[in-house]
Every structure is written in structure tokens, then in C-alpha cells.
Amino acid sequence: MPTAPKPEILAAFEAAKGFMPVREGLAVYEAAVEAGRLGLPLLEVGTYCGRSTILLADAARACGVTAVTVDHHRGSEEQQPGWEYHDPETVDPELGLMDTLPTFRRTLHRAGLEDHVIALVGRSPLIAKIWNSPLGLVFIDGGHTDEHATADYEGWAPHVAEGGLLLIHDVFPDPEDEFTGQAPYRVYLRALDSGAFTEIPATGSLRVLRRTGTGI
Numbered sequence: 025m026p027t028a029p030k031p032e033i034l035a036a037f038e039a040a041k042g043f044m045p046v047r048e049g050l051a052v053y054e055a056a057v058e059a060g061r062l063g064l065p066l067l068e069v070g071t072y073c074g075r076s077t078i079l080l081a082d083a084a085r086a087c088g089v090t091a092v093t094v095d096h097h098r099g100s101e102e103q104q105p106g107w108e109y110h111d112p113e114t115v116d117p118e119l120g121l122m123d124t125l126p127t128f129r130r131t132l133h134r135a136g137l138e139d140h141v142i143a144l145v146g147r148s149p150l151i152a153k154i155w156n157s158p159l160g161l162v163f164i165d166g167g168h169t170d171e172h173a174t175a176d177y178e179g180w181a182p183h184v185a186e187g188g189l190l191l192i193h194d195v196f197p198d199p200e201d202e203f204t205g206q207a208p209y210r211v212y213l214r215a216l217d218s219g220a221f222t223e224i225p226a227t228g229s230l231r232v233l234r235r236t237g238t239g240i
Contacts, residue, residue: 026086029053033082036135041127042075044193051227052163052191053079059161059189060087067159067183069148069176070166070193071095073124074131080163081137089160091141094148094180097125148172152179159183164211165193173207181215181240190221190233215240 028050029037037049044052056066056079066084071077071093084091098121115122125145132138144151148166152175162180166172177192184190192215195208212231215221218240221233 026057027054029079029082033078033135036131037075037078040075040078040131040135041073043072044076045228048193048228048230049076049079051230051232052076053083055189055191055224055232056080056083056091056161056163057086060084060089062160062185062188063087063089064158064160064185064188065090065092066161066163067092067094067180068163068165069094069180070164071097071124071128071143074128076163076165077128077141078131078135078137080161081132081135081140085137085140092144092159093128093141094144094146094151095124095128095166096147097128097145098122149175149179152176152183155180155183157183158185159188160185161189161191163191163193164208165191168194168207170207170210173211177211177214178240181220184235186235188235189224190215190235192231192233194229195226195231196229 060083066080068080077093081091132141162184164176166176181190192208192212195212197209215233220237220239222236224232224234
């Protein structure tokens with residue numbers, strides 16, 4: 025199995041709209057390839073325009089599994105008008121609301137990965153309630169409030185299979201990062217305190233944990 029994406033996949037990742045640094049993206053890819061060996065789907069919570077999905081989907085393709093994305097595509101808190109990460113290009117001109125789904129679909133099409141991704145469009149907690157299959161990987165990269173980060177963790181972490189991986193993005197221990205990273209940081213600490221997950225070396229703000237016990 026490859027441990028790094030091919031140059032054309034990495035180029036598609038770098039060209040896609042989004043915020044994930046290359047170094048962290050490569051760590052996602054490596055984790056996804058490892059988790060893909062379990063023969064189970066790889067799921068991402070928080071898709072935005074599909075930048076990280078490219079790497080997840082290519083790893084899934086290499087392993088013969090499917091990548092699944094969960095997002096309402098209306099943007100998280102920090103992406104709304106007036107906030108630092110708002111991009112006017114993602115606003116639906118008719119509704120005046122963010123809609124990243126069209127950009128996401130174009131991203132996958134350009135990368136040649138549409139056939140390897142199932143996109144679930146809706147609120148993460150609602151979708152998690154009806155999900156009943158084990159997952160090789162869950163990548164939490166959604167809303168950054170305690171409400172949303174906790175709901176993503178409680179909804180999806182239980183589905184990580186034994187030996188599977190839980191990835192949490194934007195983990196910043198510094199209290200100065202209260203909005204951008206403290207909620208993911210608290211979820212990360214909860215996962216460790218649960219005794220159900222064992223940490224694998226981190227890359228930047230990305231934390232990777234393996235399920236080695238039961239519960240969350």
C-alpha cells in the first residue's frame with residue numbers, strides 16, 4: 025500500500041479550496057491507508073470544499089474501500105459572513121446562504137475521485153443517529169464550538185472499529201486559541217481519558233488515536 029499520495033493527487037489537494045496544511049494532509053493520508061487495511065469505510069465529518077476529502081478518497085481507492093463525508097455544506101461558525109474564514113465565493117447568490125456542495129463536487133470531479141466517495145448531506149448528529157456500521161477511520165473536522173465538536177465525537181467515535189483510527193483536527197492546547205481549537209482539544213482529552221483510545225504521534229494540529237478499548 026502507498027504511504028504517500030501520487031504527485032497528481034497531492035497537486036489536486038493543494039489546488040483545492042480549504043485550510044488544511046500539506047503536512048497534516050499527508051498525515052491524514054497515511055492514517056487513512058493504514059485504517060483502510062481493515063476493509064471498512066473511512067468517514068470524514070466536516071467536508072467544506074473537499075480539500076482533505078481528496079486524500080481520504082485516494083487512500084480509500086488504494087485500499088478498495090469507500091470514503092464517506094458528512095457535512096450540511098452551509099459552513100461552520102467561523103466561515104459565516106463577517107468571520108475570518110468566510111469566502112464570498114461559497115455563497116449561493118439566490119439564497120444568500122453558504123453552499124459549499126457545488127465546489128465540493130467540482131473538487132472531486134477534477135481529482136477523478138467521484139466514484140470513491142459517498143457524500144451525506146445533513147447535520148452530523150442526525151446522520152450519526154441512523155448510522156449502524158463499523159468504520160475503519162473517523163476524521164472529526166467539523167464545527168469548533170463545544171456543542172458541535174462534542175456532538176461529532178459522541179455521534180461517530182462509537183463506530184470506530186477495534187484497531188481503527190480516530191482523527192481530530194485543529195487541536196490547539198493554548199487557551200489563546202479558544203475559538204479555533206479549544207473545543208477539539210477538549211474532545212481529544214476526553215478520548216484519551218476514556219481509556220478507549222491510544223495516541224499515535226501528532227502532526228501539527230492533527231491528533232491520531234487508535235481504538236484499543238471499548239467505549240468513548
